[in-house]
Amino acid sequence: MALKFWITLTLVALLICLSYHGIEGRTVSTREEDHELEEQLNILNKPAIKSFEDEIGDMFDCIDINKQPAFDHPLLKDHKIQMKPTMIPEGVVSQTSSQRKRLVIMPKGIDCPEGTVPIRRTQKEDLLRAKSFMESSSIHTLNNDSPGQYSATFQSSTGGETRYYGAQANMNVINPRVADDQASLALIWLRSATDDNVIQAGWAGAKPGCFNLHCSGFVRVDWKNSIDTVFDKTSVYDYQQLEMQLRVIQDQRKNWWVQIPDFNISFGYWPGSLFQGLADGASQVGFGGITRGSVDGINPVMGFGTFPPVNAKRCGYFRQMKIVNKDNQLTRLVGDWKENTDSPKCYGVKSYGYRKDNGDIIEYGGPGGRC
Numbered sequence: 477m478a479l480k481f482w483i484t485l486t487l488v489a490l491l492i493c494l495s496y497h498g499i500e501g502r503t504v505s506t507r508e509e510d511h512e513l514e515e516q517l518n519i520l521n522k523p524a525i526k527s528f529e530d531e532i533g534d535m536f537d538c539i540d541i542n543k544q545p546a547f548d549h550p551l552l553k554d555h556k557i558q559m560k561p562t563m564i565p566e567g568v569v570s571q572t573s574s575q576r577k578r579l580v581i582m583p584k585g586i587d588c589p590e591g592t593v594p595i596r597r598t599q600k601e602d603l604l605r606a607k608s609f610m611e612s613s614s615i616h617t618l619n620n621d622s623p624g625q626y627s628a629t630f631q632s633s634t635g636g637e638t639r640y641y642g643a644q645a646n647m648n649v650i651n652p653r654v655a656d657d658q659a660s661l662a663l664i665w666l667r668s669a670t671d672d673n674v675i676q677a678g679w680a681g682a683k684p685g686c687f688n689l690h691c692s693g694f695v696r697v698d699w700k701n702s703i704d705t706v707f708d709k710t711s712v713y714d715y716q717q718l719e720m721q722l723r724v725i726q727d728q729r730k731n732w733w734v735q736i737p738d739f740n741i742s743f744g745y746w747p748g749s750l751f752q753g754l755a756d757g758a759s760q761v762g763f764g765g766i767t768r769g770s771v772d773g774i775n776p777v778m779g780f781g782t783f784p785p786v787n788a789k790r791c792g793y794f795r796q797m798k799i800v801n802k803d804n805q806l807t808r809l810v811g812d813w814k815e816n817t818d819s820p821k822c823y824g825v826k827s828y829g830y831r832k833d834n835g836d837i838i839e840y841g842g843p844g845g846r847c
Contacts (some may be wrong), residue, residue, distance in 0.1 A: 491733065495598035498655060513600050520545055520598045525598075526588060532706060535597040538588035538699070540699065545697045548790065551749050553744050559697050560742055561727040561735075565642060565806035580738050586702050593696040593744075596704035626775060626818040626847050627765030628825040629665075630794075630838045633812040639757035640666060642725030643799030644737070647763075648793055650719045651710040651780055652681040658776040659768040662840075664724055666732075667760050670755020675746065677724050677734050679707070681776075682768075696744040703734075703743050714781050714789050725800055730755055757802070762816075763794040764825055765840045768847070775822060779841025796835040809836045819847035 522545065524537035546552060561757045586594040632640070643664050652660040654758040659682035694702070711717045723735045730748025735741060748755055769775035779792025788795075798806050808830065815838075823842030830836050 496619060513603050516603055517598060517600065519548065520802075522595070525592050530705065531625065531708075534704075534706075536594050536704075537597050538584060538592040540593050541593050541697070541699070544593055544696055546693055548679035549693045549750070552693065552747060552752040553694075555695070555747055557695060557697065558729065558731060558745065559642050559677075561725065561731075561733045561745075562729055563804060565581055565644075565800045565804055567806040579716060580721065580835055586700060586705060588646075588699045590699050592699055594699065594705075595696070596702065602779060606839035608846065610681055618688070624769035624773070624775070624816075625766065626769075626778075626823055626825040626840065627764060627766045628778060628817045628840045629762040629796075629815075630765075630813060630825055630840075631764075632799075632809075633814065634669070634760050637813065638811050639759070640761045640799050641665075641757045641803055641804065642723065642806075643761045643798065643803065644721070644723040644725075644800075645762070645763055645794040645797045646719045646721045646807060647678065647795075648711045648788070649679055649707055649720050650681075652777050652779065653779070654681050654776040655770050655774075657677055658682070658774075659766075659769045660693050660776045661766045662779070663762075663764070663766060664794075665762050666754070666758035668751075669759035670753050673751045673753040675724060675732055675758075677722055679720065692745055692817075693750050694744055698741060699741050701741050701743060707780060717789055717793075721722055721796075726754075726757060761799055763790055763797055764816075765839060767823070767844060769844075773846055775847050777842070777844050778823050781843045783824045783842050784839035784841060785828075786839070788834075789840040792841045793837060793839045795837040797837070798835070821845075823847035 485819060521537065522539045523541050526538040527535060529535050541557060546553065583681045588594045632638070639776050642664060645664060647662050650662070654660050659680060661678055661680040663676045663678035663680075665674060665676045709718055721736060721738045724732060725735070726732050726748075731745040732748070732754065733745040736743075744782055753759075765778040767775045767778050782791050784791050797809055799809060800806055801810070813827070815827055816823055822844050823840070825838055825840040827836075827838045
């Protein structure tokens with residue numbers, strides 16, 4: 477079976493997310509569990525104005541933008557939808573002729589009617605996989621002590637007074653080989669000083685239903701592009717590297733937006749009312765890879781499965797890494813940053829600092845295994 481790949485946006489505000497419409501990890505009879513799952517599906521799958529099936533068999537529903545699952549969240553009962561960010565960071569410029577030519581990529585487009593948003597239809601199997609991931613992994617929390625989860629990231633130091641109001645990078649999109657109960661991700665993340673709020677955005681190689689927007693609160697606004705759609709092409713080892721440029725920013729209304737600047741796409745946002753620790757910027761930013769292992773203790777490859785340093789055609793990478801400062805300026809990485817690897821025998825990360833054509837750049841990856 478072909479693996480499915482999609483941009484994954486993961487809201488980590490666990491007290492909000494997992495306590496609302498979550499499947500509890502208790503033992504129930506098959507009949508009772510089936511009933512609970514059906515109730516969840518009725519809540520998550522809103523009435524569709526239009527439906528269609530994509531090329532790999534996933535069903536997408538065009539949902540009234542005002543009736544999307546985000547508004548099931550009690551804190552968003554009277555929320556007024558914002559269709560675009562109130563600002564873009566200063567310093568956003570077009571690529572110059574002297575910069576490296578690159579092949580850009582984005583997920584497959586979707587054509588829902590204006591006034592609706594495309595949402596992948598949730599199946600019972602998705603809920604079961606999501607439940608399994610929640611019970612056996614803390615991948616959403618970036619908790620390095622979580623069994624079966626390992627990361628290789630380049631991250632800013634903690635404990636300082638620096639606040640980050642966004643982050644951006646170009647990352648190569650890779651097709652990592654994963655088993656049914658594994659996941660391999662490349663992420664930009666921002667978190668609060670207390671770790672109670674974490675925002676993650678990037679791509680994931682995993683089965684559908686493991687990383688998605690079942691945790692209500694993310695407000696979708698784009699009717700032509702969905703977070704859950706697949707990439708029809710990915711990078712080839714030691715050959716063409718296909719990149720996605722990704723940006724996460726906080727605007728003047730304190731909402732956190734997820735964008736693909738290359739194509740002027742704003743998928744949507746997490747309203748500021750969902751957060752406390754991220755209400756006024758983030759305390760820490762990171763770029764890199766995360767894996768989640770299977771029940772037998774085996775972790776999948778990260779990136780192309782190779783340790784850095786090699787070269788950008790043989791390793792996962794982030795380049796042109798930038799942050800947004802308090803003056804809404806998109807700048808190079810400032811302050812103290814460090815390489816962080818949970819399991820050096822399985823994964824690695826290497827920073828090359830600032831390079832003329834690549835800006836601030838890192839490589840990450842590894843073969844996985846018993847870490």
